[in-house]
Amino acid sequence: MHDINAIRKDPDAFDAAMATRGVSSCAADMLVLDDKRRAAIAEAQDLQTRRNEASKKIGQAKGQGDDAEAQRLMDEVAGLKEELQKAEEVERVTNAELTEALAAIPNLPLDDVPVGQDEDANVEIRRHGKPREGKAEHFEIGEALGMMDFETAAALSGSRFVVLRDALARLDRALGNFMIDLHINEFGYRETALPVLVRDDAVYGTGQLPKFAEDLFRTENGYWLTPTAEVTLTNLVREQITDAAALPLRFTALTQCFRSEAGAAGRDTRGMIRQHQFTKVELVSIVDAESGEAELERKTQCAEEVLKRLELPYRVMQLCTGDMGFGARKTYDLEVWLPGQNAYREISSVSYCGDFQGRRMNARYRHEGEKQTHFVHTLNGSGLAVGRTLVAVLENYVNEDGTVSVPEVLRPYMGGLEIIGETNG
């Protein structure tokens, strides 16, 4: 959600920034609406003033028993009501139109975001680890182990689901536990257990609604299944005024995520890369206006640390203007090396959203002793997507004989197991 006052101040700059995201100029249309809206407000307020004054006098006259005077005043303001309703209707309609228009516009990129149309214009920031060659994709490895079962999953739920068994099921759980422990013990995130079913307002607050409803699952009685814990963790502060001294707030959660993948027909149809349901550890920060960019760097490092400790090679990409998500001002993607695909694939996306979500959620903070409130700035990032991490572990740790070594840091979470696939492993 954008601040209409900021657009009014410099509509050309707004349009220019939007152009880099592939959004055609729209400031002028909104300013027309805004003018109409403000004129209606002024008119309505003027009418209200006159009505309030008259009403007060009527009350006084009645209090003194002067019914004739009261009646005279009532006749005098009789016409006001209709006028007022008209002005209020204009105000309501224009306000709704303006809000709707503003809600459909993506966030503004920061100045240092590379301009480009799509992922080809993304910029590599750094690399870590040495990629190795591989032959097998994760589903081949998993199926050979007899622990990754897409057929049974299809019988239960259709495509884009998986059943994991035995050591792979446990590996999935181990990964989630390892990640969340790292973030709460070493990086100061507060663990949170959350609903996965939420109402419209929450999904609107983080920006998935109203534009991206088709990407979400919805229950028959109107709940949305959260596509990411970003939704719930960020909305933790909605409609509140937080004491600035309490910032930054850092939340993490391990949750199931649900995505319809409506626009992804034919992409990554095999395997666990793109599922309707997957687990993810999410990292959300609520910060003040000054700390957002530094927090983005910090959060990115928190996510990278997971890959470092798992000894998985990866690179950090900065997304260009055209490839960033709707609510983001600046985004880093972490791409893990997948030997089976001979490619880097996204495993985390860390974004700074400015006050875009704070405004939509009406989430504010205030410095002690100051009257002024400010919208909170928000950041979110995966730390990491557990399903894709499992994929990466399989492809990077598979041995010649088809067994899979368990990364050192996960062994305590696996009951000491070192190799998956050996006899009863």
Added chain:
RNA sequence: GGAGGGGUGGCUGAGUGGUUGAAAGCGGCGGUCUUGAAAACCGUUGAGCGUUUGCGCGUUCCGGGGGUUCGAAUCCCUCCCCCUCCGCCA
């Protein structure tokens, strides 16, 4: 799912149509007093929006939305949430 009771400022809680944005208390802030602190006393203390260079002025908000009325925290409709009892249930 059935029946009933509620949602008022940071908190507790009055207020059932007329200077009520809202009594009172608590909490917060400032001051008097004090070597300092406490106590006591005095003052002050909600969030938006519009307008203005600014002081300010105006306006809206008593869970959300709509309605009745010259006038709504107060009456009506509707939705949401919370609580109690019953039913069901991990």
